[in-house]
Amino acid sequence: MTGTAGATATQDGEAPKRSPCSPSYDLTGKVMLLGDSGVGKTCFLIQFKDGAFLSGTFIATVGIDFRNKVVTVDGMRVKLQIWDTAGQERFRSVTHAYYRDAQALLLLYDITNKASFDNIRAWLTEIHEYAQRDVVIMLLGNKADMSSERVIRSEDGETLAREYGVPFLETSAKTGMNVELAFLAIAKELKYRAGQSADEPSFQIRDYVESQKKRSSCCSFM
Numbered sequence: 001m002t003g004t005a006g007a008t009a010t011q012d013g014e015a016p017k018r019s020p021c022s023p024s025y026d027l028t029g030k031v032m033l034l035g036d037s038g039v040g041k042t043c044f045l046i047q048f049k050d051g052a053f054l055s056g057t058f059i060a061t062v063g064i065d066f067r068n069k070v071v072t073v074d075g076m077r078v079k080l081q082i083w084d085t086a087g088q089e090r091f092r093s094v095t096h097a098y099y100r101d102a103q104a105l106l107l108l109y110d111i112t113n114k115a116s117f118d119n120i121r122a123w124l125t126e127i128h129e130y131a132q133r134d135v136v137i138m139l140l141g142n143k144a145d146m147s148s149e150r151v152i153r154s155e156d157g158e159t160l161a162r163e164y165g166v167p168f169l170e171t172s173a174k175t176g177m178n179v180e181l182a183f184l185a186i187a188k189e190l191k192y193r194a195g196q197s198a199d200e201p202s203f204q205i206r207d208y209v210e211s212q213k214k215r216s217s218c219c220s221f222m
Protein backbone atom coordinates (compact mmCIF):
# COMPACT_ATOMS: atom_id res chain seq x y z
CA MET A 1 0.00 0.00 0.00
CA THR A 2 1.36 3.40 -0.87
CA GLY A 3 -0.60 5.19 1.83
CA THR A 4 -1.34 8.50 0.13
CA ALA A 5 -4.72 8.59 1.78
CA GLY A 6 -3.59 10.49 4.83
CA ALA A 7 -3.03 14.18 4.06
CA THR A 8 -5.12 16.72 5.87
CA ALA A 9 -8.64 16.13 7.01
CA THR A 10 -10.03 18.30 4.25
CA GLN A 11 -7.97 16.71 1.46
CA ASP A 12 -8.95 13.37 2.88
CA GLY A 13 -12.60 14.27 2.36
CA GLU A 14 -13.49 14.65 5.99
CA ALA A 15 -15.02 17.98 6.86
CA PRO A 16 -14.03 19.37 10.23
CA LYS A 17 -16.08 17.84 13.00
CA ARG A 18 -19.22 19.84 13.76
CA SER A 19 -19.03 19.27 17.46
CA PRO A 20 -16.87 17.10 19.69
CA CYS A 21 -19.70 14.56 19.90
CA SER A 22 -20.98 14.40 16.32
CA PRO A 23 -18.92 12.83 13.53
CA SER A 24 -18.69 14.59 10.15
CA TYR A 25 -20.59 11.79 8.44
CA ASP A 26 -23.53 9.51 9.19
CA LEU A 27 -22.47 6.36 7.38
CA THR A 28 -19.30 4.86 5.93
CA GLY A 29 -18.83 2.47 3.03
CA LYS A 30 -15.84 0.78 1.39
CA VAL A 31 -15.80 0.86 -2.38
CA MET A 32 -13.22 -0.91 -4.55
CA LEU A 33 -12.23 -0.06 -8.11
CA LEU A 34 -11.46 -3.18 -10.15
CA GLY A 35 -10.61 -3.97 -13.75
CA ASP A 36 -7.67 -4.57 -16.08
CA SER A 37 -4.57 -2.42 -15.97
CA GLY A 38 -5.03 0.78 -18.01
CA VAL A 39 -8.84 0.94 -18.01
CA GLY A 40 -8.68 4.17 -16.00
CA LYS A 41 -9.36 3.26 -12.36
CA THR A 42 -6.88 5.73 -10.89
CA CYS A 43 -8.03 8.51 -13.22
CA PHE A 44 -11.64 7.73 -12.34
CA LEU A 45 -10.89 8.13 -8.64
CA ILE A 46 -8.88 11.34 -9.14
CA GLN A 47 -11.69 12.79 -11.26
CA PHE A 48 -14.20 12.08 -8.52
CA LYS A 49 -11.96 13.20 -5.65
CA ASP A 50 -10.33 16.28 -7.18
CA GLY A 51 -12.26 17.01 -10.40
CA ALA A 52 -9.04 16.65 -12.39
CA PHE A 53 -7.82 14.37 -15.16
CA LEU A 54 -4.36 12.83 -15.13
CA SER A 55 -3.31 12.97 -18.76
CA GLY A 56 0.13 12.11 -20.04
CA THR A 57 2.24 9.11 -19.22
CA PHE A 58 0.39 6.16 -17.78
CA ILE A 59 1.73 5.20 -14.36
CA ALA A 60 0.34 1.83 -13.31
CA THR A 61 -0.78 1.54 -9.71
CA VAL A 62 1.39 -0.65 -7.51
CA GLY A 63 -0.55 -2.72 -4.98
CA ILE A 64 -3.48 -0.81 -3.53
CA ASP A 65 -4.24 2.71 -2.36
CA PHE A 66 -7.25 4.56 -1.01
CA ARG A 67 -8.91 7.98 -0.80
CA ASN A 68 -11.87 9.14 1.26
CA LYS A 69 -14.65 11.40 0.10
CA VAL A 70 -17.84 12.39 1.88
CA VAL A 71 -20.93 12.72 -0.31
CA THR A 72 -24.35 13.91 0.76
CA VAL A 73 -27.33 11.91 -0.42
CA ASP A 74 -30.84 12.89 0.62
CA GLY A 75 -29.46 14.90 3.51
CA MET A 76 -27.25 12.10 4.81
CA ARG A 77 -23.46 12.31 4.73
CA VAL A 78 -21.89 9.10 3.48
CA LYS A 79 -18.14 8.70 3.81
CA LEU A 80 -16.87 6.60 0.93
CA GLN A 81 -13.49 4.97 1.46
CA ILE A 82 -12.46 4.21 -2.10
CA TRP A 83 -9.79 1.60 -2.74
CA ASP A 84 -7.90 1.91 -6.00
CA THR A 85 -6.41 -1.45 -6.95
CA ALA A 86 -3.63 -2.40 -9.36
CA GLY A 87 -5.04 -4.11 -12.43
CA GLN A 88 -1.81 -5.93 -13.22
CA GLU A 89 -1.99 -9.68 -12.70
CA ARG A 90 1.04 -9.78 -10.40
CA PHE A 91 -0.81 -7.78 -7.73
CA ARG A 92 -3.95 -9.94 -7.67
CA SER A 93 -3.05 -11.83 -4.51
CA VAL A 94 -2.58 -8.50 -2.70
CA THR A 95 -5.94 -7.12 -3.79
CA HIS A 96 -7.90 -10.32 -3.13
CA ALA A 97 -7.37 -9.77 0.58
CA TYR A 98 -9.33 -6.51 0.41
CA TYR A 99 -12.42 -7.80 -1.42
CA ARG A 100 -13.97 -9.20 1.75
CA ASP A 101 -14.32 -5.80 3.43
CA ALA A 102 -15.84 -4.02 0.44
CA GLN A 103 -19.53 -3.10 0.39
CA ALA A 104 -19.39 -2.01 -3.24
CA LEU A 105 -17.28 -2.74 -6.31
CA LEU A 106 -16.95 -0.58 -9.40
CA LEU A 107 -15.79 -2.87 -12.20
CA LEU A 108 -14.30 -0.98 -15.14
CA TYR A 109 -13.45 -1.87 -18.70
CA ASP A 110 -12.17 0.40 -21.46
CA ILE A 111 -14.54 0.84 -24.43
CA THR A 112 -11.49 1.06 -26.72
CA ASN A 113 -9.95 -2.20 -25.47
CA LYS A 114 -11.73 -5.48 -26.27
CA ALA A 115 -9.57 -7.59 -23.97
CA SER A 116 -10.55 -5.45 -20.99
CA PHE A 117 -14.23 -6.12 -21.80
CA ASP A 118 -13.69 -9.84 -22.42
CA ASN A 119 -11.96 -10.11 -19.04
CA ILE A 120 -15.02 -8.78 -17.18
CA ARG A 121 -16.39 -12.32 -16.78
CA ALA A 122 -13.13 -13.43 -15.16
CA TRP A 123 -13.30 -10.42 -12.85
CA LEU A 124 -16.85 -11.35 -11.87
CA THR A 125 -15.71 -14.90 -11.12
CA GLU A 126 -13.01 -13.53 -8.81
CA ILE A 127 -15.54 -11.22 -7.20
CA HIS A 128 -17.90 -14.10 -6.49
CA GLU A 129 -15.00 -16.04 -5.00
CA TYR A 130 -13.55 -13.36 -2.74
CA ALA A 131 -16.17 -10.67 -2.06
CA GLN A 132 -19.19 -10.62 0.24
CA ARG A 133 -22.23 -12.27 -1.31
CA ASP A 134 -24.37 -9.13 -1.13
CA VAL A 135 -21.68 -6.75 -2.38
CA VAL A 136 -23.03 -3.99 -4.66
CA ILE A 137 -21.48 -4.30 -8.13
CA MET A 138 -21.60 -1.73 -10.91
CA LEU A 139 -20.21 -2.24 -14.42
CA LEU A 140 -18.58 0.80 -16.00
CA GLY A 141 -17.45 1.22 -19.62
CA ASN A 142 -14.81 3.92 -19.24
CA LYS A 143 -13.11 6.24 -21.79
CA ALA A 144 -16.47 7.03 -23.42
CA ASP A 145 -14.91 10.27 -24.68
CA MET A 146 -12.74 8.25 -27.12
CA SER A 147 -15.56 7.70 -29.57
CA SER A 148 -13.39 7.31 -32.66
CA GLU A 149 -11.51 4.40 -31.06
CA ARG A 150 -14.52 2.65 -29.61
CA VAL A 151 -14.60 -1.14 -30.13
CA ILE A 152 -17.22 -2.09 -27.52
CA ARG A 153 -20.77 -0.93 -28.22
CA SER A 154 -22.79 0.53 -25.41
CA GLU A 155 -25.38 -2.22 -26.00
CA ASP A 156 -22.74 -4.89 -25.36
CA GLY A 157 -22.03 -3.40 -21.94
CA GLU A 158 -25.75 -3.18 -21.23
CA THR A 159 -26.31 -6.80 -22.25
CA LEU A 160 -23.47 -8.09 -20.07
CA ALA A 161 -24.66 -6.03 -17.10
CA ARG A 162 -28.21 -7.33 -17.53
CA GLU A 163 -26.93 -10.89 -17.62
CA TYR A 164 -25.31 -10.40 -14.22
CA GLY A 165 -28.10 -8.22 -12.86
CA VAL A 166 -25.88 -5.21 -12.20
CA PRO A 167 -26.28 -1.53 -13.10
CA PHE A 168 -24.28 -0.21 -16.06
CA LEU A 169 -22.88 3.16 -17.02
CA GLU A 170 -20.55 4.45 -19.69
CA THR A 171 -18.16 6.93 -18.10
CA SER A 172 -15.24 9.19 -18.85
CA ALA A 173 -12.57 9.90 -16.30
CA LYS A 174 -11.40 12.59 -18.73
CA THR A 175 -14.59 14.62 -19.10
CA GLY A 176 -16.14 13.49 -15.82
CA MET A 177 -19.20 12.00 -17.55
CA ASN A 178 -21.18 9.85 -15.10
CA VAL A 179 -18.25 9.66 -12.65
CA GLU A 180 -20.05 11.33 -9.75
CA LEU A 181 -23.26 9.49 -10.59
CA ALA A 182 -21.52 6.12 -10.13
CA PHE A 183 -20.42 7.02 -6.60
CA LEU A 184 -23.69 8.75 -5.69
CA ALA A 185 -25.65 5.67 -6.76
CA ILE A 186 -23.41 3.50 -4.57
CA ALA A 187 -23.83 5.92 -1.65
CA LYS A 188 -27.61 5.91 -2.07
CA GLU A 189 -27.68 2.12 -2.16
CA LEU A 190 -25.53 1.88 0.99
CA LYS A 191 -27.74 4.41 2.72
CA TYR A 192 -30.84 2.50 1.70
CA ARG A 193 -29.36 -0.80 2.90
CA ALA A 194 -28.41 0.74 6.21
CA GLY A 195 -32.11 1.46 6.68
CA GLN A 196 -31.44 4.81 8.24
CA SER A 197 -34.86 6.15 7.31
CA ALA A 198 -37.49 3.46 7.47
CA ASP A 199 -40.19 5.62 5.90
CA GLU A 200 -38.18 5.97 2.69
CA PRO A 201 -39.56 4.28 -0.43
CA SER A 202 -37.53 1.34 -1.72
CA PHE A 203 -34.46 2.25 -3.75
CA GLN A 204 -33.55 0.40 -6.97
CA ILE A 205 -30.01 1.25 -7.97
CA ARG A 206 -30.45 0.09 -11.59
CA ASP A 207 -33.54 2.25 -12.08
CA TYR A 208 -31.79 5.21 -10.46
CA VAL A 209 -28.74 4.90 -12.70
CA GLU A 210 -30.91 4.50 -15.82
CA SER A 211 -32.88 7.63 -14.99
CA GLN A 212 -29.84 9.77 -14.21
CA LYS A 213 -27.16 8.70 -16.68
CA LYS A 214 -25.77 10.79 -19.48
CA ARG A 215 -25.17 8.97 -22.75
CA SER A 216 -22.20 9.63 -24.99
CA SER A 217 -23.40 11.81 -27.83
CA CYS A 218 -22.14 9.60 -30.59
CA CYS A 219 -21.80 6.12 -31.95
CA SER A 220 -25.40 4.97 -31.77
CA PHE A 221 -24.74 3.53 -35.22
CA MET A 222 -22.28 0.96 -33.85
Ligand SMILES: Nc1nc2c(ncn2[C@@H]2O[C@H](COP(=O)(O)OP(=O)(O)OP(=O)(O)O)[C@@H](O)[C@H]2O)c(=O)[nH]1
Nearest residue numbers: 037038039040041042043060061087143172173174
Ligand atom coordinates in the same frame (compact mmCIF):
# COMPACT_ATOMS: atom_id res chain seq x y z
N1 LIG B 1 -9.33 9.52 -23.03
C1 LIG B 1 -9.37 8.95 -21.81
N2 LIG B 1 -8.23 8.46 -21.26
C2 LIG B 1 -8.32 7.90 -20.04
C3 LIG B 1 -9.53 7.81 -19.31
N3 LIG B 1 -9.29 7.21 -18.13
C4 LIG B 1 -7.98 6.94 -18.11
N4 LIG B 1 -7.38 7.35 -19.26
C5 LIG B 1 -5.97 7.17 -19.61
O1 LIG B 1 -5.71 5.76 -19.58
C6 LIG B 1 -4.43 5.49 -19.01
C7 LIG B 1 -4.57 4.55 -17.83
O2 LIG B 1 -5.28 5.19 -16.78
P1 LIG B 1 -5.14 4.74 -15.24
O3 LIG B 1 -6.22 5.41 -14.48
O4 LIG B 1 -3.75 4.96 -14.74
O5 LIG B 1 -5.40 3.17 -15.37
P2 LIG B 1 -5.59 2.11 -14.18
O6 LIG B 1 -6.84 1.34 -14.46
O7 LIG B 1 -5.51 2.78 -12.87
O8 LIG B 1 -4.35 1.12 -14.40
P3 LIG B 1 -3.61 0.22 -13.26
O9 LIG B 1 -3.23 1.11 -12.14
O10 LIG B 1 -2.40 -0.39 -13.94
O11 LIG B 1 -4.57 -0.85 -12.88
C8 LIG B 1 -3.81 6.84 -18.67
O12 LIG B 1 -2.93 7.22 -19.72
C9 LIG B 1 -5.00 7.79 -18.61
O13 LIG B 1 -4.65 9.12 -18.95
C10 LIG B 1 -10.73 8.34 -19.92
O14 LIG B 1 -11.85 8.30 -19.40
N5 LIG B 1 -10.57 8.90 -21.18
Ligand SMILES: [Mg+2]
Nearest residue numbers: 041042060061
Ligand atom coordinates in the same frame (compact mmCIF):
# COMPACT_ATOMS: atom_id res chain seq x y z
MG1 LIG C 1 -4.15 2.71 -11.36
